[in-house]
Amino acid sequence: MLSFLIAIFSSQIRATAADTTTCPNSICIQVHTDPTTGKIIITGKKVITPKIVKPPVVITHPRPLPKPIPKPIPKPIIKPKPITPNNNYRRTYTYHPRATTPKKAIVKKPTNLADQLTAYLPHGVISTAPANDPVINLPVSFWSNLNNTFHSIVTILGVLVNLNLNASYQWDFGDGTTINSNNGGSAYPNSNITHIYKEPGNYQIKLKVEWSGNWIYSGITSFIPGGSIVQNYQRLLVVHKAPSDFVQ
DSSP, X not given: OOTXXXXXXXXXXXXXXXXXXXXXXXXXXXXXXXXXXXXXEEEEEEOOOOOOOOOOOOOOOOOOOOOOOOOOOOOOOOOOOOOOOOTTOOOOOOOOOOOOOOOOOOOOOOOOOEEEEEEOOOOOOEXXXXXXXXXXXXXXXXXXXXXXXXXXXXXXXXXXXXXXXXXXXXXXOSXXXXXXXXXXXXXTTSOOOEEEOSSOEEEEEEEEEEEEEEEEETTEEEEOOSOOEEEXXXXXXXXXXXXXXXXX
């Protein structure tokens, strides 16, 4: 955006179509225009398909005959020797606390299954030549610094989405004259949009730019629903009388 912005900008959208979603693989992408902010909304969602668990295969075999169990041989019983108690003996115990290692907290990172990006269109200004104090009966050149096309590649959930939009222009010169064009004009001396004012005065110049286009994901091209994005610009132009010289 130029620092000497002199145009007043506003955005609106004509909502006409429904949203569409493209899911060529496990990631679904949806692109549409926002009816209130004049933005392009790109939404992605990862589709998780449940795994199919196959039942275990049970192999049956003929049951073998049980093995004979041998009879146990009795062991001789040995009587223990009698224990003479010792009243003077006392066992002492020393307590040692058991060392414990604190468990580390397990932090689970969230899985980003859905993401949303917003693509903004560029803003422009209205320029004229002459820039100041144009006069009547001489052509005034008009142009905007906007490109005729807008291309952008965004990454959402690890996939690429291509946006392609084209602009159409409508010029209002403030005296009742309007011009429709598919380009924003060119700077002087290569001007292709000009106008001649017949009367001096203050004229409110208005420019309406409409953006529409398509988006591409995984080789599939789809129209961007939601309606055209409309940008409005305006500026004041003061037209003067032509100077006159008297020759005697």
